[in-house]
Amino acid sequence: MSAQRAETVPAKGFDDPVFDGQATFRAAMWALARPGRVEAVSAALEPPAPLSREAAALVLALCDYETPLWLDARLAGVPAVAAFLRFHTGAAIVEDPREARFALVTDPREMPDFRVFAQGAPDYPDASATLIVQVEAFGDGLTLEGPGIEGRAAFGAAPLPADFVPRMAANRALFPLGVDLLLAGAGGVAGLPRSVTVKEG
């Protein structure tokens, strides 16, 4: 452990924490307000692999000592990632996904069931997890409906778990409970809040 600690001088964070944080938040805000539309994330970061620049920017913009953070197995295996995130945000890294306010998923195909994360309570539906899911590309293949969308919108991202549509349907059925997704990658972020209905085609 001590050898690892010595080598983890964390990579740099935002060049300008105030304005990079604000711009990244605004991208996440518009992404959740207009599900499926990809908003640009431009902050210059060099986080340790396999954490992507876009996902790292979202964590740095939104997390701090008040937000326990859960890392998927691929990230948890890289101590430099936890060191980087702890150093820049002060967030506690938790092993129990139920305790997490934010969860970082870099391997979406192996993404755990949404039910392992906090779903919120009927009188406090906001007490639910936000999943930051790292993807490689955005595209189409899915149709979205719901608040924030005029009519319907085409959306797609890769990679996603094979059972993504039934997962999102189960999440939607819990409304107003459920988790919210921020898909990060390819220079942008897209939002899939719990209010969205995801269909094939």
Added chain:
Amino acid sequence: MSAMPAITYNFAYLDEQTKRMIRRAILKAIAVPGYQVPFAAREMPMPYGWGTGGVQVTAAVLGRDDVLKVIDQGADDTTNAVAIRGFFEKTARVATTTSTREATVIQTRHRVPETPLREDQILVYQVPIPEPLRFLEPRETETRQLHALAEYGLMHVKLYEDIARHGHIATTYAYPVEVAGRYVMDPSPIPKFDNPKMDDCPALQLFGAGREKRIYAIPPHTKVRSLDFEDHPFRVQRFAKPCALCAATGVYLDEVILDDKGGRMFVCSDTDYCNTRQEEGHRGEMSGASPSRQPFPPRGEGAEGGALHLSPPGRDRSEAAGEGASGGEVRP
């Protein structure tokens, strides 16, 4: 040695941790439209009731390139609007405007602008009492249960009692709405005239209540339905005459008392809309007779001197009659 730096604020006054906390609340508010997200509202350098909630939401979303407009009952030139505009000019150095079209962020007290909003705009409402059921059920634990169970019968009873007593729904402002088919929400004390503008609005609508420590939101293009009954459908106020200055119809009018002999006029509540129309050459029946309109006072005065500037002559707004229940209103 360089001179001592002048006292500076963090961008937009709030510290970064506070902004992150508010931003997280905004994200959850967007994900659950109409649900009131609790947040740790801070003390602001203005008293509760003057828009501390709206100011904190604006501070959390504001960026360097934003253009900010602040309105108070539709007017850009009243004390609350001038002071808040000055506050952000001083603490964020953002550009400000009185034009609805130029603005990217519009903070509002009790009106929705008449000019249709665009999808790149954010409308931030100042909210005094966010809980629509509060005057029917004072206990927070109970109202929270009612929202959890979507049990809104109380609100319908209240509207029904209006009909039993007055023959029509007498609620004229803060008229309750149902958002995205789930949560009943207080639209803040906007006149019910503005309720239809919230439905399917292309802009993002954020609501901040500072004293009550709640944030809620309506995403763009979201269904917002004013509560009503099949035999007593929701109707907005109508006015007998057009605006006396710009002849606009189909807009919300304020009553202005002209003298102590019963003289009065009805003018647009939205000053930017009215000014724009007059610049375009529209003339109302009293545009010649009314005192000449003053140009807007210089920006930022609210933050500089601290002196209160009263409205220019002829622009006094009557706020009486229960805010929004304008005297010129004609009941259908």
